[in-house]
Amino acid sequence: MLSKKSRPVIEATLPLVGSRIGEITADFYKRLFAAHPELLDGLFSRSNQRSGEQQRALAGSIAAFATHLVNNPGTLPEAVLSRIAHKHASLGIKEEQYGVVYEHLFAAIGADLADVITPEIAEAWTEVYWLMADALIKIEKGLYAAQANDRMWTPWRVTAKSPAGADALTFTLEPADDTPVTAARPGQYISVKVQLPDGLHQVRQYSLSADAGTSRTFTTKLNDGGEVSTALHNGVKPGDVLEISNPYGEITLRDGDGPVILASAGIGCTPTASILRSLAAAGTNRDVLVLHAERSMDSWALSGQMTADAAKIDAELQLWLEQPQHGAKPGLMSLRDVELPADASLYLCGPLPFMKKIRDEAVDAGIPATRIHYEVFGPDVWLAN
Known part of the structure; x- marks a missing residue:
């Protein structure tokens, strides 16, 4: 005080x-x-x-x-x-x-x-x-x-490096030593540390994009001018060892039996995909509405995973594409014409203008601000504002 x-x-x-x-x-x-x-x-x-x-x-x-x-x-x-x-x-x-x-x-x-x-x-x-x-x-x-170990960085070996849509890759890792592993919660992220060509180490946070628990899978988009994503995409191959942190992040799936809305745009689908995977793995009975926006179908980094997981639990999936294709809505996402379930909790991730717009529309539709949870990649200038 x-x-x-x-x-x-x-x-x-x-x-x-x-x-x-x-x-x-x-x-x-x-x-x-x-x-x-x-x-x-x-x-x-x-x-x-x-x-x-x-x-x-x-x-x-x-x-x-x-x-x-x-x-x-x-x-x-x-x-x-x-x-x-x-x-x-x-x-x-x-x-x-x-x-x-x-x-x-x-x-x-x-x-x-x-x-x-x-x-x-x-x-x-x-x-x-x-x-x-x-x-x-x-x-x-x-x-x-609360972590299972007291180490900041632990070594994890890359077991797979897979394409995930245009300019995106999914990295799957396994422990490279016997350090106890903290179980991650759906929606959390890890820090990944890489050494750049000039010798400097840089760190970025990446949301876990598939199973949570003690596995580690993250998906990263190649950013123009991005130092860490460039190093990961161009310099890391299966068999290499990365230094990663324990899992952190407070935007995780809350307990309960109420409806869940997962809304994302671009590479912002990574934390929502992890939450959706956990719901599918549990065979949830909750009503789940999955909303995603992309430039094109080819750009959707986790399309196969999210489509399959949504189908497992009969979740409704709506897609917006700036380059329209059959079955998708044209243009940018809007909640104005979406029937939102009552008492839903909304999990939101994507570019900042997208999240501001969708949050405003969700509040206008009657979803309390306390039920809207969002994840910002990088420094959180929205929370600060």
């Missing part, structure tokens, strides 16, 4: 700090990497740094956390914290690194707001930072403790 002393200070300065937080976080990362260049080797994504997505995500999450503390005294934004904590744990963030972040973040705040900042303002924002950091540290410790 934000102290009575700090709350009015944060409330008064939030508009100013919020308006400057983008510039502050950009300066923060410059300071951080100047002091600790090793953090770019296997931790921070230099692609996300170049695009500015990481800066926007950090800026937005800080502002969102502070806003919640002001507007909802006595509570914490659980959704914000859980999503960030899972991503941090998938990267192996350590408790002591929060002190490093604090040092350089508040140096950037002091430099940007030098004309207005006072000891009282600095103290209040320090309180906000450590409330957020301490909450994340607690969640992350719990996530680490």
Whole structure:
């Protein structure tokens, strides 16, 4: 809880700090990497740094956390914290690194707001930072403790590398040592670490796209300019060993017997395909509606798997194609003409504009926001906003 002393200070300065937080976080990362260049080797994504997505995500999450503390005294934004904590744990963030972040973040705040900042303002924002950091540290410790092992990276051997639609590949892996394996939940992701030609290690998160449990299968699309996807597609072959993390991610299939809607676009079908596979494997009696949007039929990375799994449980499958084919709806997905089951839970993944549109339409159709669960690939600039 934000102290009575700090709350009015944060409330008064939030508009100013919020308006400057983008510039502050950009300066923060410059300071951080100047002091600790090793953090770019296997931790921070230099692609996300170049695009500015990481800066926007950090800026937005800080502002969102502070806003919640002001507007909802006595509570914490659980959704914000859980999503960030899972991503941090998938990267192996350590408790002591929060002190490093604090040092350089508040140096950037002091430099940007030098004309207005006072000891009282600095103290209040320090309180906000450590409330957020301490909450994340607690969640992350719990996530680490829940794993079957205490290792950040374990070796897994690639047993198959299979085409999965245009410009996409599915990698199937098996353990390469005897490290205990954590059972993954449908919809979760793993981090994959690769070494690039310049010697730097980079990490990306990939949703498990088939069976969960103790198996590991992920599907990745080749991104233009993407460093890790290029390395995986062009440099990894069956028999090679990859370093991967334990499974993380809070967007998983919830228990219950109510209807389920799985809506995806493009390579966003990977987590929904995993959830659909788990429902099919269990022989679920739940009503399941599968919605997917693609440029063309050839682009649908997991078409065979999802079609077969939907058929096993008599799930309704609706497809939208920008390049229409028989049996598919033309153009972009819309829920306006879809009959949505009452009391359904919606699981959503795809490009950000797609998810915003579908979420808005789902809310308009009467699905409560609390029943809409979404996964963002990369820094979550939507949650921050």
